[in-house]
Amino acid sequence: xxxxxxxxxxxxxxxxxxxxxxxxxxxxxxxxxxxxxxxxxxxxxxxxxxxxxxxxxxxxxxxxxxxxxxxxxxxxxxxxxxxxxxxxxxxxxxxxxxxxxxxxxxxxxxxxxxxxxxxxxxxxxxxxxxxxxxxxxxxxxxxxxxxxxxxxxxxxxxxxxxxxxxxxxxxxxxxxxxxxxxxxxxxxxxxxxxxxxxxxxxxxxxxxxxxxxxxxxxxxxxxxxxxxxxxxxxxxxxxxxxxxxxxxxxxxxxxxxxxxxxxxxxxxxxxxxxxxxxxxxxxxxxxxxxxxxxxxxxxxxxxxxxxxxxxxxxxxxxxxxxxxxxxxxxxxxxxxxxxxxxxxxxxxxxxxxxxxxxxxxxxxxxxxxxxxxxxxxxxxxxxxxxxxxxxxxx
Amino acid sequence: xxxxxxxxxxxxxxxxxxxxxxxxxxxxxxxxxxxxxxxxxxxxxxxxxxxxxxxxxxxxxxxxxxxxxxxxxxxxxxxxxxxxxxxxxxxxxxxxxxxxxxxxxxxxxxxxxxxxxxxxxxxxxxxxxxxxxxxxxxxxxxxxxxxxxxxxxxxxxxxxxxxxxxxxxxxxxxxxxxxxxxxxxxxxxxxxxxxxxxxxxxxxxxxxxxxxxxxxxxxxxxxxxxxxxxxxxxxxxxxxxxxxxxxxxxxxxxxxxxxxxxxxxxxxxxxxxxxxxxxxxxxxxxxxxxxxxxxxxxxxxxxxxxxxxxxxxxxxxxxxxxxxxxxxxxxxxxxxxxxxxxxxxxxxxxxxxxxxxxxxxxxxxxxxxxxxxxxxxxxxxxxxxxxxxxxxxx
Numbered sequence: 035x036x037x038x039x040x041x042x043x044x045x046x047x048x049x050x051x052x053x054x055x056x057x058x059x060x061x062x063x064x065x066x067x068x069x070x071x072x073x074x075x076x077x078x079x080x081x082x083x084x085x086x087x088x089x090x091x092x093x094x095x096x097x098x099x100x101x102x103x104x105x106x107x108x109x110x111x112x113x114x115x116x117x118x119x120x121x122x123x124x125x126x127x128x129x130x131x132x133x134x135x136x137x138x139x140x141x142x143x144x145x146x147x148x149x150x151x152x153x154x155x156x157x158x159x160x161x162x163x164x165x166x167x168x169x170x171x172x173x174x175x176x177x178x179x180x181x182x183x184x185x186x187x188x189x190x191x192x193x194x195x196x197x198x199x200x201x202x203x204x205x206x207x208x209x210x211x212x213x214x215x216x217x218x219x220x221x222x223x224x225x226x227x228x229x230x231x232x233x234x235x236x237x238x239x240x241x242x243x244x245x246x247x248x249x250x251x252x253x254x255x256x257x258x259x260x261x262x263x264x265x266x267x268x269x270x271x272x273x274x275x276x277x278x279x280x281x282x283x284x285x286x287x288x289x290x291x292x293x294x295x296x297x298x299x300x301x302x303x304x305x306x307x308x309x310x311x312x313x314x315x316x317x318x319x320x321x322x323x324x325x326x327x328x329x330x331x332x333x334x335x336x337x338x339x340x341x342x343x344x345x346x347x348x349x350x351x352x353x354x355x356x357x358x359x360x361x362x363x364x365x366x367x368x369x370x371x372x373x374x375x376x377x378x379x380x381x382x383x384x385x386x387x388x389x390x391x392x393x394x395x396x397x398x399x400x401x402x403x404x405x406x407x408x409x410x411x412x413x414x415x416x417x418x419x420x421x422x423x424x425x426x427x428x
Numbered sequence: 429x430x431x432x433x434x435x436x437x438x439x440x441x442x443x444x445x446x447x448x449x450x451x452x453x454x455x456x457x458x459x460x461x462x463x464x465x466x467x468x469x470x471x472x473x474x475x476x477x478x479x480x481x482x483x484x485x486x487x488x489x490x491x492x493x494x495x496x497x498x499x500x501x502x503x504x505x506x507x508x509x510x511x512x513x514x515x516x517x518x519x520x521x522x523x524x525x526x527x528x529x530x531x532x533x534x535x536x537x538x539x540x541x542x543x544x545x546x547x548x549x550x551x552x553x554x555x556x557x558x559x560x561x562x563x564x565x566x567x568x569x570x571x572x573x574x575x576x577x578x579x580x581x582x583x584x585x586x587x588x589x590x591x592x593x594x595x596x597x598x599x600x601x602x603x604x605x606x607x608x609x610x611x612x613x614x615x616x617x618x619x620x621x622x623x624x625x626x627x628x629x630x631x632x633x634x635x636x637x638x639x640x641x642x643x644x645x646x647x648x649x650x651x652x653x654x655x656x657x658x659x660x661x662x663x664x665x666x667x668x669x670x671x672x673x674x675x676x677x678x679x680x681x682x683x684x685x686x687x688x689x690x691x692x693x694x695x696x697x698x699x700x701x702x703x704x705x706x707x708x709x710x711x712x713x714x715x716x717x718x719x720x721x722x723x724x725x726x727x728x729x730x731x732x733x734x735x736x737x738x739x740x741x742x743x744x745x746x747x748x749x750x751x752x753x754x755x756x757x758x759x760x761x762x763x764x765x766x767x768x769x770x771x772x773x774x775x776x777x778x779x780x781x782x783x784x785x786x787x788x789x790x791x792x793x794x795x796x797x798x799x800x801x802x803x804x805x806x807x808x809x810x811x812x813x814x815x816x817x818x819x820x821x822x
Contacts, residue, residue, distance in 0.1 A: 037446065038442050248677055254649065262641070278429045282688065
């Protein structure tokens with residue numbers, strides 16, 4: 035096991051009706067004037083916004099609204115948000131929704147606290163000194179952003195989708211998580227979220243660091259539970275306990291717990307980011323295509339953890355099978371699981387055309403350099419091969 | 429699943445040589461003058477104290493030492509510590525050792541911040557407004573106190589051993605955890621710690637709350653790993669990765685992660701506290717006696733979770749066995765495991781005499797009221813029966 039620091043200071047307020055605690059929680063954290071950052075008008079229509087603002091009015095907290103954050107949030111929304119926040123003199127950002135408004139609010143928080151161009155912290159030209167405080171009311175469990183110090187923003191001018199990790203300043207102060215709010219999600223959003231949170235564990239699980247049995251075994255337990263609960267939700271989307279497990283698993287998948295003491299990978303996420311940056315598909319949908327292709331590419335090059343994954347997570351019976359067969363069956367079980375969720379694992383089907391692999395890999399190279407990932411360090415030629423495998427998958 | 433709040437703000441700094449970061453960490457948390465609270469002189473002899481104080485001197489942090497905290501820390505030590513801290517004008521408490529100095533430092537932190545008699549917060553006559561900041565250098569993984577808001581103090585005058593939970597003010601600011609520091613522990617301390625941390629999970633795992641599959645499955649994974657690693661350490665006490673897993677598991681067992689959304693039990697801990705209060709045995713040693721007896725008592729009254737425990741944690745093969753047989757085998761496997769660690773599971777053997785069960789239950793009644801625990805709510809007569817079972821165990 036490698037040395038690590040684990041610091042997850044976010045207060046998670048979890049359960050039924052918890053959105054009504056937004057006002058008292060903001061007050062406890064010293065908020066005076068809040069900008070509510072959100073995406074679609076669904077939260078207005080379904081009454082969630084009113085429950086939140088009522089709870090704030092009750093505590094005498096002022097607020098302004100900033101809606102319209104799109105999936106794969108873009109830099110221009112962040113600039114607009116910063117301008118509005120400065121104009122209104124707010125002191126706290128409340129993201130309502132899933133990863134997109136949370137990541138956008140975090141980007142605004144960096145810009146507001148440090149001045150200058152917020153994009154500098156994504157292009158790594160500057161390191162932030164701090165950030166405005168961010169709170170969350172989570173309605174889409176997926177990104178894990180409610181408990182992480184990460185943020186992903188797409189710069190639509192440069193076609194760059196860049197992920198940053200500033201855990202010391204970007205972890206939300208609190209996250210209010212009511213699983214009931216996720217029951218009315220369109221199924222594809224639930225499915226995308228499930229793929230994404232499992233991928234957050236994969237990126238940490240597939241590692242060459244020796245001696246990490248504890249974290250590996252609880253990571254496997256979380257992965258198995260997400261998969262079980264996903265299949266329950268496919269039949270009954272209103273199963274509260276399944277919604278609750280999936281929501282909590284989404285947080286644990288990305289708050290650092292599953293990565294303690296390990297070298298992490300993140301190649302699959304980087305490979306996916308190019309797909310969603312160029313073809314505007316949902317991040318989870320892109321991952322369902324990339325992850326099996328990445329596993330297939332790695333199978334012969336570094337089989338150990340893939341073998342263990344097949345048996346301990348995908349429940350492959352190893353009796354009488356070669357390592358190669360066990361891994362192959364594990365990957366196919368994972369693809370079957372994605373298909374059961376209603377997703378495709380074929381890149382061409384996903385984007386509806388032949389991908390421009392050269393363009394994607396050129397962008398990947400610009401964003402990430404010569405080598406991607408750690409479980410199997412990938413050259414840019416390897417990345418091309420993984421995109422090609424993703425085009426051939428069932 | 430029940431609603432819950434999970435807040436674990438402690439910064440865990442984990443790995444080799446991390447004790448040398450004590451000074452810079454204290455500085456980061458604003459400490460100016462620190463009281464180092466510890467137990468035996470072992471930490472002076474083995475050079476740990478010097479490494480810690482060197483790192484503080486390097487950062488210009490003043491310190492005073494307060495040693496001599498005994499296992500099952502007593503109220504008189506806390507009063508002495510508070511007096512010394514006031515005299516010296518310290519602003520930060522650094523506990524070095526295991527649960528005893530940490531719990532004592534927390535009690536001092538309550539007394540220092542609130543004035544008056546610190547025992548009021550244990551007898552529940554007052555609720556604390558806050559506490560002085562506490563940091564930890566952990567050398568004995570067991571109590572989980574490095575990440576919890578709990579503290580247990582024994583009042584030697586009243587023969588009361590009382591546990592309190594004030595998570596909003598008592599969670600340590602940071603915990604420095606170097607598994608190497610645990611390698612030289614006498615084996616019985618390692619074994620006691622292992623029993624204690626597994627018990628911290630049992631108290632949360634054995635619950636009647638429905639719909640808690642995720643937390644149950646990762647709790648089982650952590651329990652299995654602790655047991656595996658314990659047997660490795662019995663053969664090779666210097667296995668770093670096994671020490672690291674056990675140390676990290678001890679934190680996860682008690683920082684709240686394994687109890688989210690569940691009604692907890694804690695009857696076994698309360699039953700044990702009377703044993704260690706009256707007969708001055710180590711807490712872990714008392715738990716090795718009480719837990720199997722508690723399980724045996726509960727087996728016919730509430731079998732469900734005990735059945736699952738036997739299969740998923742103790743690896744009992746259920747084929748062709750009745751529920752009763754499966755549970756019985758699980759309890760016997762657990763006792764065998766304790767025996768493999770070199771511990772007794774017989775109460776009379778542990779304390780070296782016939783226990784005064786009436787006296788213990790009278791004290792239990794005074795401390796806890798009429799009913800103990802939740803998985804099977806225990807009357808005082810039930811508690812007597814459990815102590816009697818503990819006297820008859822192999």
